[in-house]
Amino acid sequence: MTQHPPPGPGFGPPPPQYAPAPPAYAPQPPYAQAPQPPYAQAPPPQQAAAGPDFLAVDKRNAVVVDASGVAFETSGHTVEFRWPEIRGVHYRASPDGKALMVAVVHMDGRFYECVVQARARTRLQEWFPQLARVLGHYRPVG
Template sequence: MTTPPGFGPPIPTQPPYGTPPPLYMAPPAPYGSPAPGPYGAPPPGDGPEFVAHDRRSSVIVDPSGVSLEINGHTMDFPWAAVATVHHAPSPHGGAILMVAVAHPGGMLYECRIDAKRKARLHQWLAELGPVLHHYLAHRR
């Protein structure tokens, strides 16, 4: 009994035009040079920073991007991986700052920081808005 065509081990073949070229990759940046910024824009230089934390969570916004820490787990988002950042006080009252990083793919990552006092929450809200505007304003 013979094996019908299409069954059995694959038949080795040569590519018709030689080996395909590698996928295009940008040349690597020299060591120590800054990575390109979001959407092809140059990376922001020294810029403002924002830091808010409680016992379990923290948010850092600086020239490198946004970092969220929740219960010892840190998520770093360079500006190229940030579509936008939302921030607001908790709708349930209290003194909780909610910060959410929206990824270009649609994922949303949220962190809540307990300010303990409303005065500190209002201070964080007043500081965070201008810092985010500095890094995200060029995207409009």
């Protein structure tokens, strides 16, 4: 068996004078829970009462309208718009009458659109009153 020579200078742990100093702080006690106010608070958004929702979907795209806002999914990419950042939502049939076109106008004026193909024109005609009812619930005209 061959023996290797001991490592030269620079190998191994640092000498004591170069070792890091221990922390200069005392451990803190764990955080206490904040006292709860005596009044009732609104439930968090995920526990808010569920309102109506709308979903239109095809092979690649989807439009969702619910209590949180409007979401578009296009070819696997999702963008969500919360109600406070939406100036308006517009929708119509595509020029060939085979798709639903939904547009969101952002508060800063930017415009986003999603197109969902309907398998049949009757399906497209079903989407219009559903979408109108849901949008009317969250964004009443008045």
